[in-house]
Amino acid sequence: MKYGYFDQEKREYVITKLNTPAPWVNYLGSPEYGAIISHNAGGYSFVKSGAKGRILRYKFNDNDTPGRYIYIRDDDSEDFWSATWQPVGKGEDYKGSCRHGLGYTTIESEYAEIGSKTTYYVPLKKTYEVWRHIIKNNSTRERNISIFGYAEFTNNSDYEQDTVNLQYSQFISRTYYENNTIIQTLSENSNEAVSRFFALVGSPVTSYTGDKKSFIGNYRSYKDPEAVDKGNCGNSLNYNLNSCGALHTSICLQADEEIEIIFILGQHNSSDAQDIVNQYEINSDLNKTDSDLIELKKYWNNNLASFKVVTPDEDFNHMINTWNAYQCFITFTWSRAASFTYCGQRNGFGYRDTVQDIQGIIHLAPELAKKQLNFMISAQVDNGGGLPLVKFNHTPGHEDTPDDYSYVKETGHPSYRADDALWLFPTIKKYIGETGELEYLDEIIPYANTGVDTVYNHLKKAIEFSLNRLGPNGLPAGLHADWNDCLRLGKNGESTFVAMQLYQAFVIMREFADAKFDTSYSEYLLDQKLKFADKIQSLCLEKDRYIRGITEDGLRIGSKENEGASLWLNPQSWAVLSGLANMETSDIILENVHKNLNTKFGAKIMSPSFKNIDFNGALAKVYNGSTKENGGIFLQTQGWLILAESLMGHGNRAYQYYKEISPAHQNHIANIRQMEPYVYGQFTESRPSPFEGRSHVHWLTGTASTVMVSCVEGILGIRPDIKGILIQPSIPSNWSKVKIEKIFRGKKLVIVIINHNEKESGFKEVYLNGVKVKSNYFLEEQLSNSNEILYIM
Ligand code: GLC
Numbered sequence: 050m051k052y053g054y055f056d057q058e059k060r061e062y063v064i065t066k067l068n069t070p071a072p073w074v075n076y077l078g079s080p081e082y083g084a085i086i087s088h089n090a091g092g093y094s095f096v097k098s099g100a101k102g103r104i105l106r107y108k109f110n111d112n113d114t115p116g117r118y119i120y121i122r123d124d125d126s127e128d129f130w131s132a133t134w135q136p137v138g139k140g141e142d143y144k145g146s147c148r149h150g151l152g153y154t155t156i157e158s159e160y161a162e163i164g165s166k167t168t169y170y171v172p173l174k175k176t177y178e179v180w181r182h183i184i185k186n187n188s189t190r191e192r193n194i195s196i197f198g199y200a201e202f203t204n205n206s207d208y209e210q211d212t213v214n215l216q217y218s219q220f221i222s223r224t225y226y227e228n229n230t231i232i233q234t235l236s237e238n239s240n241e242a243v244s245r246f247f248a249l250v251g252s253p254v255t256s257y258t259g260d261k262k263s264f265i266g267n268y269r270s271y272k273d274p275e276a277v278d279k280g281n282c283g284n285s286l287n288y289n290l291n292s293c294g295a296l297h298t299s300i301c302l303q304a305d306e307e308i309e310i311i312f313i314l315g316q317h318n319s320s321d322a323q324d325i326v327n328q329y330e331i332n333s334d335l336n337k338t339d340s341d342l343i344e345l346k347k348y349w350n351n352n353l354a355s356f357k358v359v360t361p362d363e364d365f366n367h368m369i370n371t372w373n374a375y376q377c378f379i380t381f382t383w384s385r386a387a388s389f390t391y392c393g394q395r396n397g398f399g400y401r402d403t404v405q406d407i408q409g410i411i412h413l414a415p416e417l418a419k420k421q422l423n424f425m426i427s428a429q430v431d432n433g434g435g436l437p438l439v440k441f442n443h444t445p446g447h448e449d450t451p452d453d454y455s456y457v458k459e460t461g462h463p464s465y466r467a468d469d470a471l472w473l474f475p476t477i478k479k480y481i482g483e484t485g486e487l488e489y490l491d492e493i494i495p496y497a498n499t500g501v502d503t504v505y506n507h508l509k510k511a512i513e514f515s516l517n518r519l520g521p522n523g524l525p526a527g528l529h530a531d532w533n534d535c536l537r538l539g540k541n542g543e544s545t546f547v548a549m550q551l552y553q554a555f556v557i558m559r560e561f562a563d564a565k566f567d568t569s570y571s572e573y574l575l576d577q578k579l580k581f582a583d584k585i586q587s588l589c590l591e592k593d594r595y596i597r598g599i600t601e602d603g604l605r606i607g608s609k610e611n612e613g614a615s616l617w618l619n620p621q622s623w624a625v626l627s628g629l630a631n632m633e634t635s636d637i638i639l640e641n642v643h644k645n646l647n648t649k650f651g652a653k654i655m656s657p658s659f660k661n662i663d664f665n666g667a668l669a670k671v672y673n674g675s676t677k678e679n680g681g682i683f684l685q686t687q688g689w690l691i692l693a694e695s696l697m698g699h700g701n702r703a704y705q706y707y708k709e710i711s712p713a714h715q716n717h718i719a720n721i722r723q724m725e726p727y728v729y730g731q732f733t734e735s736r737p738s739p740f741e742g743r744s745h746v747h748w749l750t751g752t753a754s755t756v757m758v759s760c761v762e763g764i765l766g767i768r769p770d771i772k773g774i775l776i777q778p779s780i781p782s783n784w785s786k787v788k789i790e791k792i793f794r795g796k797k798l799v800i801v802i803i804n805h806n807e808k809e810s811g812f813k814e815v816y817l818n819g820v821k822v823k824s825n826y827f828l829e830e831q832l833s834n835s836n837e838i839l840y841i842m
Contacts, residue, residue, distance in 0.1 A: 050720040055367045055713065055727070056148070060350075061155075062372070062727040064088045064147040067134045070723040072113040072389060074747070075149040076379045077178060078171030082315065083387055084178050086154050086169050088147035089135035091116035092389075094178060096206075096316050097441075099386055099393030103208040104245055104316055106201045109389065115201045117169060119182055119312070120277040123161055124193040124299060129277050132158050132165045132182065136271035149727070151349035151375055153342060162188035163302075172341040173348050177315025177325055181338045184310075186302035193301055197277050198312040200247045200294040201261060202233045208392060224259025224287045224294075225319075230326065231259045231294035232319050233287075246322035247294025250329045251310035255299045256282040261291035311338060352378060355413050355792040358765060361784050364713035369760055372713070372727040376753040377409030381421065385749045397443070397460070400428060400435035401532065402751055404472035409754025411479045412761055412791075418480055423494055426473065426507050431496040433514025435469030437462035437529070445495040464540075467518070467528040470511035471550040474557040477504065479758075482769035485794050485829055487564055505565065508558055515551045516577075520599070523584050524548045527598060527666075532619070533654075535678035537666030539601025545589045545620045546597070552581050553627035564771050582629055590634065593641040595620035597655070604664055607655065613662035616645050617655040618686050625693035635697055642690065643702070650733045650742045651682035651710040652690055675738040682733040684710055684744075688755030695763030695779035700809030703764050704781040710756070718742070729753050765789060766810075767800075773828040776800060776815075776840055782807040794829060800838045808842040815840050 052073075053064035064073060072087035083099065085092040091113035096102040108114060114136060122129035131137040133156045134145045144159040153170035164185040171178045186192045203211040205218035225232040230248035237244075258264050258276060263285040266275025276282040282297045300308060311329050315322065329337050353374050360366055384403055386393045404425050411418045427445035428436045436448065438460040449456035451464045481489055490505040502510070520526040520543035527538030531547045538544055555578035562571035589595045597607030597617040607617040621638040624630035630638065646652040658680030659670035669678035677683065687710050694703035708714045710733070716726040724730045724744040731746035762768050766778035767789065774793055780802065787802040806813075815825050816839040817832075825840065 051717050052719050053726070054716070055364075055372075057363070057367060057371075059148070059150065060353075060371045061148040061150040062725075064149070067145055067147065070720055073147075073149070073725040074389060075154045076383065076748070077152060077154070077169060078175075080383055080386055082171055082176035082178070083383070084169070084171055085387060085389065086117065087113050087389075088133075088149070088154075088156065089113055089116065090118060090131075090133040090156060090167075090169070091135070093387075094314065095387065095393070096176065098396065099391070100208055100396075101393070102206050103203045103211065104206075104314070106203045106208075106211065109392065114271055115199075117180055117314075118197075118199040118271065119165075119167055119180065120197040120199065120274065121158075121160075121163060121165060121184065122195040122197070122277055122280055123163070124195050124280055126161070127280070128161060130158070130160045132156065132167050134158065138272060150346075151353075151371075152345045159187070162186070163192065163194065168338070168342065170342065170345060173344050177313055177317065179329070179338060179341065180312040180314070182310050182312065183307055184300075184302070185307035186304055189304045191301060191303055193299065195255070195277075195280055195297055195299045196252075196310065197274075197282070197295060197297045198247070198249060199264060199274070200312075200314050202245055202247075202292040202294065204292060205235065206243060219291065220289050222287065222292045223289070224292045226257050226259060226284070226286060227319060228323065228326075229254045229296070230319070230322060231257060231296065232322070233259065233292045233294070243316065244318040244322075245294075245316045246314070246319065247296065248313045248322060248326045249296040249298060249310060250313065250326055252298040252300060252308070254296050256284055256297045258282040258285045258295045259292055260285045260287040261293040264293055264295040309336075309338075349375070352414060356761070357790045359788045360780075361786070364711065364716070365707075365760075367713050367727075368711055369757070369765075373729070373753060373757050373760070374410075374413060376728055376748065377406070377413075377757050380749050380751075380753045381406045381410050381417075383749055388746075388748045390746050391749060395438065397438045397440040398425070398428075400425065400437055400439060400469040401466070401472050403439070404435075404469075404476050405751050406754050407476050408479055409757045411476075411483050412767070415480060415483045419484075419489075422476060422480060423492070426494045426504060428497045429470050429473075429507055429511065430498050431500050431502075431510070433470060433510035433512070433517075434465040436497050437466050437469060439497075443497070445497060446499060446501075448497040450498050462529070464529045465514075466530050467515070467525055467544055467547045468531045468550055470514060471547065471554055473508060473511055474550075474554040477508065478557045478560070478770075481561075481771055482774075483793075485771070487771055490561055490565065505561065508554075508561070509570075512551070512554055512558065515547065515554075519543075522588055522599065524588065524599075525551055527601075531598075533669075533678055535669035535672075536597070536606075537668055538598045538606070539666060542599055542601040542666070544598040545585065545595050545607075546623060548581060548585050548589070549620065549623040549627040549629055552578060552585065552629050553623075555581065556628055560771060585629060589620070593637050595624050595630075595638065600664055600666060602664070606662075606664075611662050613657050613660050614655050614667070614680075615657070615662075616641065618642060618646055618652055618690065619654070622686070622689040622693040625696060626689060632697075635693075639694060639697065639699075639702075647706075647709075648682065648735050648741070649709060650735065651684065651687045652706065653680050653735050654678060654683040654686055656680055673738070675735040675741075677732050680735065682710070682735045684729055684732055684752040685750065685755045688752060688757075688759040691756065691759035692763040695759065695766070698779050698810035700764070700779040701781050703759075703779050707756075707760065707764065729756060767791060769793065773826060773831070774798075775826045776838060777810070777825055778802055778840070779810040780804065782809050793832070795834075796832050797835045798832070798838060799836065800840060802840045802842065804842040806842060811842065813841050
């Protein structure tokens with residue numbers, strides 16, 4: 050069942066059926082001032098941390114309440130409704146829609162011949178939010194209307210304290226009213242005083258309350274608040290109970306008349322709040338909300354401008370051009386900080402997560418990527434390992450490490466993980482490929498704990514870190530964990546996945562070493578690479594599969610001899626994308642995956658789920674079978690599978706895997722998938738779950754960047770490297786034409802792929818600006834400012 054559609058031109062997802070299977074949300078602002086909003090205006094706001102800087106209350110997992118509510122009341126009939134369907138939730142007479150756009154959400158309603166259009170947004174680089182509300186009388190008679198804006202403040206910036214420690218939190222919170230504004234203070238007499246505001250612009254306040262109970266009423270709910278029912282808020286304030294901002298204005302609308310009012314919310318003291326509010330007084334031709342929104346749209350369009358694709362598959366286009374790209378930016382910016390499943394308790398950046406997230410935006414915003422990459426390199430310890438958690442207030446050169454008790458105590462991370470710093474290799478390779486900035490390797494960046502080094506030496510250290518921590522068979526030790534948080538092979542166990550990452554590191558580092566004429570190191574890397582290839586082949590390859598690893602006790606995980614968990618996806622896809630497996634083996638193992646792990650909603654992370662095989666490190670067994678790391682379809686891993694098939698030139702299969710998990714391609718079965726049809730989640734339940742196909746953990750997930758990379762580099766085959774760019778698409782054979790526009794190192798590329806022969810990969814002829822060329826690889830100096838590349842398959 051469908052609940053909405055993609056508006057390609059406006060870059061919006063439009064929800065037309067509002068009773069979606071879950072709240073479908075959007076992100077406003079940035080973590081400096083963050084706001085998450087569902088299509089029913091449910092959601093919360095915070096400053097810097099969703100857990101510790103919470104402004105608006107939101108109850109997780111509780112029917113999407115409360116939120117940024119606007120109630121509309123017909124003062125003649127005394128009937129009332131919400132400008133956002135819920136929470137009042139009127140029946141069939143109510144018409145509404147929600148448009149989630151890039152950085153804003155617009156919700157429209159039509160009921161009792163009154164129309165409304167509310168746009169929620171955080172102005173660019175600002176630390177407050179705006180609810181712009183336009184209300185229109187669509188009838189032929191004069192209407193007396195009351196509008197109520199309602200924002201439920203937390204009583205404590207710490208959301209947990211706000212929820213459970215009432216003996217404290219309620220008694221630090223109170224409200225005031227001044228100049229059309231509710232001001233809330235927390236601990237106003239202390240040094241830690243906090244002040245929030247909720248203001249109305251554009252119409253005088255008729256009544257107000259700063260007290261939740263006065264607004265909602267006793268034994269009532271958001272659905273039928275007493276103040277709205279009665280048509281008056283009673284002008285009360287909170288002292289020692291629950292604060293809220295509720296502002297009521299009554300207006301008289303002539304037939305066809307429309308007016309605009311604005312609610313503004315933020316965490317500022319009353320004088321700063323007044324300054325903010327003053328800018329929104331509606332008096333000029335182009336009011337501030339219009340110019341804010343123009344600026345916001347420009348910013349987002351600009352972010353997404355450097356890469357555009359037109360294929361015969363519109364859903365693919367929506368994802369790559371807009372939604373997957375947008376999700377990559379959101380995940381890049383917000384890390385795992387705040388969603389409807391996370392609230393920001395992880396007070397920092399996960400090393401591997403963030404280094405992977407960066408990959409998703411390199412083709413769009415390399416400068417931004419570089420900034421974060423530098424930050425992450427500065428979180429590498431001088432022994433070469435990454436800090437498992439990089440605190441938001443990370444101070445390079447001065448951090449404790451997992452070797453220090455203080456770090457372990459503060460972050461809860463007991464030791465190094467085997468994979469963290471190895472993610473730097475593919476990410477830096479992509480950055481240098483995109484920009485051609487080989488000098489990046491010479492940039493000097495501090496270590497987390499002490500000392501500084503060039504990027505090149507940081508990478509050398511990352512390799513040393515792994516080589517200094519090998520298990521008894523000579524493969525990288527499992528340490529605390531590898532990419533899979535729920536698989537503990539043991540400190541001296543050995544991980545095939547990490548071995549393949551290390552192999553990939555040798556390959557990438559050799560390219561760098563060669564480009565820098567560091568011959569002896571290059572030879573050393575070649576030697577290591579060959580040695581490791583032998584070791585991995587002889588220890589881990591069992592004809593049709595690579596095993597997942599060997600535990601400290603010598604148990605082979607992912608071996609065909611195992612009764613449970615006998616086939617794992619990652620070592621198969623990584624064998625291919627690291628370059629380790631030859632063509633023949635690659636074909637065999639990928640075929641095995643297709644046969645034994647794939648389902649119509651994607652390939653399982655492993656199978657069968659933990660049950661018949663059990664060992665200490667099988668942490669995933671805590672999850673129900675076919676769920677998350679315990680045999681679920683862990684969507685990030687599908688990205689690597691798509692890439693592996695693309696590298697093999699298997700366009701049809703790569704595309705099949707893509708379609709199995711692409712949100713847009715499941716728009717018509719959104720009732721099964723449940724999650725936003727424009728957003729990837731962390732995992733999908735697989736058979737034999739009774740809810741096969743249901744997805745979870747929306748928005749903030751490594752799936753976004755990994756699938757983006759698999760589409761851009763894999764399916765579309767856009768593969769920049771140090772000196773130029775390779776164009777090597779692996780597309781479904783029924784795509785007859787693809788057009789890609791890309792800005793590459795400041796030059797414009799228009800790449801047209803013509804496929805009249807129903808091929809999946811390979812080319813017959815290639816033309817650059819009308820001239821036939823021999824190769825599909827283009828050196829940077831071959832390219833002019835504007836280039837047309839014709840790729841005939
Ligand atoms: C979660 C974690 C990520 C990990 C993955 C697999 O997505 O954030 O770090 O790699 O699970 O366990």
